[in-house]
Amino acid sequence: MSYIVAEELIKQYGKGHATVTAVAGISFHINEGDFIGIMGESGAGKSTLLGMMGAMNAPTSGRLVVDDIDVYRLGQEQRADFRREFLGFIFQSFHLIPYLSVIENVMLPLAVVKASKKQKWAMAEEALDQVGLLDKARRLPGQISGGESERVAIARSIVNEPPVLLADEPTGNLDTKTTKEIMELLRQLNKEGMTIVMVTHSPDCAKYAQRIMKVSDGKLVGDN
Template sequence: MIELQNVSKVYGMEEASSTVLKNINLTINKGEFVAIMGPSGSGKSTLLNILGTLDVPTSGTYTFADTSISALSKEQRSLFRRYVLGFIFQGFNLLKKTSALENVEMPLVYLGIKSKERKQRAYDALISVGLEGRTEYEPSQLSGGQQQRVAIARAMVSRPKVLIADEPTGNLDTKRSHEIMQIIKGFNAEGITVIMVTHEDEVAAYASRVIHVRDGMIEREISYAH
């Protein structure tokens, strides 16, 4: 479903330039749970950002279900994210002073869904990540684990095909990490493709395939049958 061919990313110009990704070739199938690992500065985050269309490759092609993503305009990439992708970040990235419900509603606003249905879907999404009774809380009133649950609800409420997770457990303790991973694993079991960056082996263990990145190149891939 997802295919990267000879993707490179170079920051800066000429002498001052630094190559972050070198000729990456990667195919991710529908329903896979892929973990990208590697030391800091290896280019794993850049790879994830390119897959999430938040960043664009300097060269190479990105194809999603026979559609060339590299050829899309800024606006079209926005629409691609809106309809196809869901995002979870290490720092949760919830809107401050905005209730959990309103945070989860936000993607639906951009999808043009009417207020009543929006509220219902956002509420249901919060219930599905175990946040009953917390829907009107603002992020500052929630624990880290709860905040990440809100973020997952926000990512999943638009029913994306691919979930992009950038160190989803990076700010959480072991117990919370496992809870979050259970939730993500649950969505993967429903058929949603998950691409996750992590540096924790325990977390990567939830994936069906682990891709190790070093110095901008794929060092090795390990597949697990679960």
């Protein structure tokens, strides 16, 4: 059974003659445990699509259902809860909070979760261990490398064990060696049962995905 269902998603910006269509009616199904790569040239609508899948960018029309939840029928605050419980995000520029240590950055999604300090620390340590950075838990983001920052971002996205991981160009700022390490890490997470949707420009990264969706001019032009 499909875990994520998108039905005729359309996203338009502006009004009247100035209307720009970023996503022009995209439909797809994603099963639980899939590793999906979304590819396309710049401005094709990949990130807009990812934003809509991330419950952050309401479509002009269409429907997104995740785990039988019609995401955009939820109110804004319920969508925030949905993001916290169902989704993990990895951003191209890591977006770590510079004044928080590595482990505190990882714990960030738990800041609004009811759990003891001890439990939160244990969860964050486990996530850091998964990405191999437990020894650098006390460092600040400015004291670690780009690859390590990406690993911290991944640890942050999985700390509350969401079923879906959304990654926007996760290796865009990394060298080849580090890119490979990160992709291996994502593959490992996928093997452990996490559904991953990754936007990428890189054919090398796309090889890690089981299925590639190609987007052009806001339309799905390939799905295999």
